[in-house]
Amino acid sequence: xxxxxxxxxxxxxxxxxxxxxxxxxxxxxxxxxxxxxxxxxxxxxxxxxxxxxxxxxxxxxxxxxxxxxxxxxxxxxxxxxxxxxxxxxxxxxxxxxxxxxxxxxxxxxxxxxxxxxxxxxxxxxxxxxxxxxxxxxxxxxxxxxxxxxxxxxxxxxxxxxxxxxxxxxxxxxxxxxxxxxxxxxxxxxxxxxxxxxxxxxxxxxxxxxxxxxxxxxxxxxxxxxxxxxxxxxxxxxxxxxxxxxxxxxxxxxxxxxxxxxxxxxxxxxxxxxxxxxxxxxxxxxxxxxxxxxxxxxxxxxxxxxxxxxxxxxxxxxxxxxxxxxxxxxxxxxxxxxxxxxxxxxxxxxxxxxxxxxxxxxxxxxxxxxxxxxxxxxxxxxxxxxxxxxxxxxxxxxxxxxxxxxxxxxxxxxxxxxxxxxxxxxxxxxxxxxxxxxxxxxxxxxxxxxxxxxxxxxxxxxxxxxxxxxxxxxxxxxxxxxxxxxxxxxxxxxxxxxxxxxxxxxxxxxxxxxxxxxx
Amino acid sequence: xxxxxxxxxxxxxxxxxxxxxxxxxxxxxxxxxxxxxxxxxxxxxxxxxxxxxxxxxxxxxxxxxxxxxxxxxxxxxxxxxxxxxxxxxxxxxxxxxxxxxxxxxxxxxxxxxxxxxxxxxxxxxxxxxxxxxxxxxxxxxxxxxxxxxxxxxxxxxxxxxxxxxxxxxxxxxxxxxxxxxxxxxxxxxxxxxxxxxxxxxxxxxxxxxxxxxxxxxxxxxxxxxxxxxxxxxxxxxxxxxxxxxxxxxxxxxxxxxxxxxxxxxxxxxxxxxxxxxxxxxxxxxxxxxxxxxxxxxxxxxxxxxxxxxxxxxxxxxxxxxxxxxxxxxxxxxxxxxxxxxxxxxxxxxxxxxxxxxxxxxxxxxxxxxxxxxxxxxxxxxxxxxxxxxxxxxxxxxxxxxxxxxxxxxxxxxxxxxxxxxxxxxxxxxxxxxxxxxxxxxxxxxx
Numbered sequence: 001x002x003x004x005x006x007x008x009x010x011x012x013x014x015x016x017x018x019x020x021x022x023x024x025x026x027x028x029x030x031x032x033x034x035x036x037x038x039x040x041x042x043x044x045x046x047x048x049x050x051x052x053x054x055x056x057x058x059x060x061x062x063x064x065x066x067x068x069x070x071x072x073x074x075x076x077x078x079x080x081x082x083x084x085x086x087x088x089x090x091x092x093x094x095x096x097x098x099x100x101x102x103x104x105x106x107x108x109x110x111x112x113x114x115x116x117x118x119x120x121x122x123x124x125x126x127x128x129x130x131x132x133x134x135x136x137x138x139x140x141x142x143x144x145x146x147x148x149x150x151x152x153x154x155x156x157x158x159x160x161x162x163x164x165x166x167x168x169x170x171x172x173x174x175x176x177x178x179x180x181x182x183x184x185x186x187x188x189x190x191x192x193x194x195x196x197x198x199x200x201x202x203x204x205x206x207x208x209x210x211x212x213x214x215x216x217x218x219x220x221x222x223x224x225x226x227x228x229x230x231x232x233x234x235x236x237x238x239x240x241x242x243x244x245x246x247x248x249x250x251x252x253x254x255x256x257x258x259x260x261x262x263x264x265x266x267x268x269x270x271x272x273x274x275x276x277x278x279x280x281x282x283x284x285x286x287x288x289x290x291x292x293x294x295x296x297x298x299x300x301x302x303x304x305x306x307x308x309x310x311x312x313x314x315x316x317x318x319x320x321x322x323x324x325x326x327x328x329x330x331x332x333x334x335x336x337x338x339x340x341x342x343x344x345x346x347x348x349x350x351x352x353x354x355x356x357x358x359x360x361x362x363x364x365x366x367x368x369x370x371x372x373x374x375x376x377x378x379x380x381x382x383x384x385x386x387x388x389x390x391x392x393x394x395x396x397x398x399x400x401x402x403x404x405x406x407x408x409x410x411x412x413x414x415x416x417x418x419x420x421x422x423x424x425x426x427x428x429x430x431x432x433x434x435x436x437x438x439x440x441x442x443x444x445x446x447x448x449x450x451x452x453x454x455x456x457x458x459x460x461x462x463x464x465x466x467x468x469x470x471x472x473x474x475x476x477x478x479x480x481x482x483x484x485x486x487x488x489x490x491x492x493x494x495x496x497x498x499x500x501x502x503x504x505x506x507x508x509x510x511x512x513x514x515x516x517x518x
Numbered sequence: 519x520x521x522x523x524x525x526x527x528x529x530x531x532x533x534x535x536x537x538x539x540x541x542x543x544x545x546x547x548x549x550x551x552x553x554x555x556x557x558x559x560x561x562x563x564x565x566x567x568x569x570x571x572x573x574x575x576x577x578x579x580x581x582x583x584x585x586x587x588x589x590x591x592x593x594x595x596x597x598x599x600x601x602x603x604x605x606x607x608x609x610x611x612x613x614x615x616x617x618x619x620x621x622x623x624x625x626x627x628x629x630x631x632x633x634x635x636x637x638x639x640x641x642x643x644x645x646x647x648x649x650x651x652x653x654x655x656x657x658x659x660x661x662x663x664x665x666x667x668x669x670x671x672x673x674x675x676x677x678x679x680x681x682x683x684x685x686x687x688x689x690x691x692x693x694x695x696x697x698x699x700x701x702x703x704x705x706x707x708x709x710x711x712x713x714x715x716x717x718x719x720x721x722x723x724x725x726x727x728x729x730x731x732x733x734x735x736x737x738x739x740x741x742x743x744x745x746x747x748x749x750x751x752x753x754x755x756x757x758x759x760x761x762x763x764x765x766x767x768x769x770x771x772x773x774x775x776x777x778x779x780x781x782x783x784x785x786x787x788x789x790x791x792x793x794x795x796x797x798x799x800x801x802x803x804x805x806x807x808x809x810x811x812x813x814x815x816x817x818x819x820x821x822x823x824x825x826x827x828x829x830x831x832x833x834x835x836x837x838x839x840x841x842x843x844x845x846x847x848x849x850x851x852x853x854x855x856x857x858x859x860x861x862x863x864x865x866x867x868x869x870x871x872x873x874x875x876x877x878x879x880x881x882x883x884x885x886x887x888x889x890x891x892x893x894x895x896x897x898x899x900x901x902x903x904x905x906x907x908x909x910x911x912x913x914x915x916x917x918x919x920x921x922x923x924x925x926x927x928x929x930x931x932x933x934x935x936x937x938x939x940x941x942x943x944x945x946x947x948x949x950x951x952x953x954x955x956x957x958x959x960x961x962x963x964x
Contacts, residue, residue: 091791092756092757092758092791092792092817093725093756094662094663094819094820094823095661095662095663095664095665095668095725096665097661097662097665098661098662098663098819098820098823101662101823101826101827102819102822102823102826105826117616137613139613142608142609142612142613146608146609146612149608149612150608153608153836153840157592157593157840158592158593165589166585166588166589166592167585167589169807169808170585170588170804170805170806170807170808171580171582171804171806171807172578172580172806172807173807208650208809208830208831208832208833208834209615209832211829211830212830212831215830219538219540219541219687220537220538220540220541221537221538221541222538223538223539223540224666226538240829241830244827245661245687245827245830283538311535312535313535345535346535354615358612358613359612359613360612360613360614360615361611361612361613361614361615361834361835361836362612362834362835362836363615363650363832363833363834363835371535371537373537373541373542374537374541377537377540377541377542380546380548380682381686381687383651383653383654384650384651384653384654384657384683384687384830384831385650385654385830385831386650386651386809387809387834388650388807388808388809388810388833388834388836388837389807389808389809390807390808390834390836390837390840391834391836391837394836
């Protein structure tokens with residue numbers, strides 16, 4: 001039952017002729033019998049070799065694995081050397097997309113996160129460890145919610161406080177979320193986004209975090225090979241979330257420091273037209289607003305007009321909407337889409353509780369769409385990424401408490417602002433300027449004067465020094481597809497106030513090393 | 519920023535916007551009778567007091583027979599009495615989004631899986647990858663083991679959800695391994711060979727075999743000899759073997775369930791790098807709402823890749839923590855597993871005996887939350903159309919939602935899956951009485 005290898009008719013025939021003709025001559029001449037047996041054998045082996053090379057791996061009857069007699073179970077650990085057990089010829093293959101994913105961690109974004117995991121700074125137990133400034137996580141405001149949520153958990157389990165108890169949370173529930181939880185999320189989103197628009201629970205599909213929300217939308221709005229336009233620099237995770245399993249492409253639309261990294265509609269148009277010339281179908285534009293890594297607010301009207309004229313979708317990732325602290329006002333896509341507007345079918349918002357509510361571990365994300373068909377498809381797809389029911393039950397009462405949430409949002413904003421000011425002024429003292437951010441959990445720092453040469457390599461050298469010498473993990477602009485070298489994202493909401501001087505001290509050492517000589 | 523008035527829509531934008539092929543495809547299979555019955559139930563659900571003539575749901579494989587054990591445990595052990603103890607663990611938990619999953623949770627899952635197998639197999643917590651449910655685990659494995667256009671061989675009859683979980687977003691084909699009642703629907707070597715040839719002749723590259731053990735919808739464990747053969751087959755073809763053991767804790771007797779893990783240990787681990795186990799707490803522990811699933815792989819590359827891909831489907835850290843405590847309490851879990859098995863066996867006997875009295879035969883089952891019922895004697899002709907007509911009749915007249923074999927891709931018409939663990943004993947009695955009456959009427963009419 002061998003697999004028939006792909007047949008390339010012409011080459012063996014040509015090659016065959018080149019052998020047969022002289023073969024005939026040889027056979028008719030001296031040494032005919034010897035050569036007449038050797039050459040067909042050679043030809044046979046040549047053909048075997050050619051066919052084996054062109055056959056798609058793996059061969060259906062592989063030679064027996066060298067590890068066949070091994071008596072140890074290769075299960076005691078996941079040490080890398082276990083991969084080499086057994087003959088590589090006999091090893092079973094993974095899919096091409098799996099192999100692609102297996103290589104994924106080459107980005108400094110992920111390498112940095114791994115380094116922190118291995119050698120995390122701790123004031124007492126590991127004071128020389130790597131300080132985390134590469135993860136947009138908010139640790140500033142957990143104290144505001146922890147008492148409330150841990151009490152909710154206890155009540156839930158014991159059935160106190162009117163909770164349904166185990167039976168109410170354990171059984172199968174709609175995968176796209178409990179209605180009461182959607183209502184609570186709608187309340188929270190309304191509050192977080194400044195009370196300018198009322199969110200409709202029926203336009204929501206809950207997912208296990210913002211990551212699957214983005215992926216599900218990508219699956220729904222584009223086919224493999226299609227593309228989304230994305231203003232760059234952008235969040236490194238987009239390359240994973242929108243592309244990995246969907247086969248969809250991202251086309252960066254570069255923003256520049258001279259514009260304060262604002263999105264230029266001209267650049268958008270150029271990118272769209274170039275894609276069209278290449279024969280690449282653009283299905284939508286993906287924006288993050290407030291933007292990551294820069295912390296800008298986008299003008300949703302411009303985006304809407306652009307998308308409308310080209311009849312493409314808009315995915316607006318508004319996951320930092322409640323974490324705004326600057327002078328610019330945040331305007332959600334939901335605010336400007338009129339319910340009567342036929343174009344609303346193209347507007348889809350991604351949200352979640354990982355950033356604004358400081359609870360990334362609970363895995364709560366939202367797809368909010370004005371398109372019924374997208375909602376229908378997403379509802380079915382979210383079964384692969386569903387929110388845990390007890391988590392919903394614990395959060396719902398708190399999210400619906402308007403007064404509590406209002407206070408929380410305001411206090412959280414103030415704390416982010418204070419930390420932002422502290423970090424930005426500290427960096428300024430070191431001679432490092434930041435863009436003026438209005439939202440997000442990070443600042444966007446210009447270290448271009450410290451890099452040499454003025455290109456990606458120079459930038460990565462600096463990143464390496466910061467990571468391995470200064471022991472701070474920051475994200476280099478190249479990991480965010482920034483076209484100008486030397487920019488870095490510093491997340492500051494994972495810091496305690498008393499850690500800021502230490503961070504500045506460590507950076508100063510590197511600045512001293514890298515400062516261009518006068 | 520100034521408020522800009524909206525511009526007038528151009529003619530291009532008034533055209534409807536298209537979605538992707540995946541979004542509009544019906545590979546989700548939710549138009550099949552399996553799901554149509556659920557709709558009928560949703561519209562008219564049975565309730566002992568308020569709607570005694572409503573539709574009884576016997577199409578949902580959910581385990582409610584052992585809730586009280588969980589409730590008792592949680593009451594006794596619900597969190598730290600001191601508020602500060604509660605709060606301090608909350609903070610770490612709230613921030614924990616590591617795709618490795620909580621170590622304590624993985625240790626607890628490994629220990630629970632070992633207990634279910636009577637200690638006959640060992641599980642390494644480092645090989646456990648967490649997913650939000652077995653649905654996600656099966657899809658994730660498919661993404662990893664197969665490329666679009668490739669095929670997985672799956673024995674029929676199989677869980678209707680596989681059509682969606684294994685194929686929809688992955689672009690992978692399912693090629694059935696046909697099993698039939700002549701040998702209690704066991705997988706035979708010739709059926710396996712035929713399926714493989716079938717795939718080849720369609721130009722599909724087979725990447726693996728996926729079995730469910732214990733089987734859904736058969737409600738029976740897979741014999742050791744069959745597991746051995748499937749393993750050998752996998753080695754011969756150098757393809758993967760996925761064993762969905764989601765009902766492993768629902769085998770009526772510990773001794774009757776043989777896990778692929780045990781067979782691999784007996785072989786000294788030979789060929790294990792091709793093997794991957796899927797598990798979940800949705801069935802054995804009756805906690806589908808918690809969304810807890812795992813992939814256990816003996817292949818390092820699969821573990822690494824699955825872990826990374828699990829970013830799309832992580833389990834809530836708070837849920838992990840809750841379960842870590844409960845599942846590592848070995849006294850509790852041992853007691854739970856034993857009692858749960860006993861209760862399921864009782865239910866099974868109840869339904870099979872009652873059906874037997876009505877003259878209905880079921881496949882000899884020994885596991886799961888359902889029985890595989892043979893209604894072919896009641897079909898006018900042994901055709902799918904007749905089976906569906908009977909199913910429709912049972913849904914509309916008898917007001918029972920059961921799953922027709924055609925939705926499970928069963929090669930023989932007339933078989934139905936009937937779930938018995940998702941209701942109280944009283945409700946089950948009502949359902950059985952209705953079946954009894956229906957059969958009497960049918961006999962009277964014939």
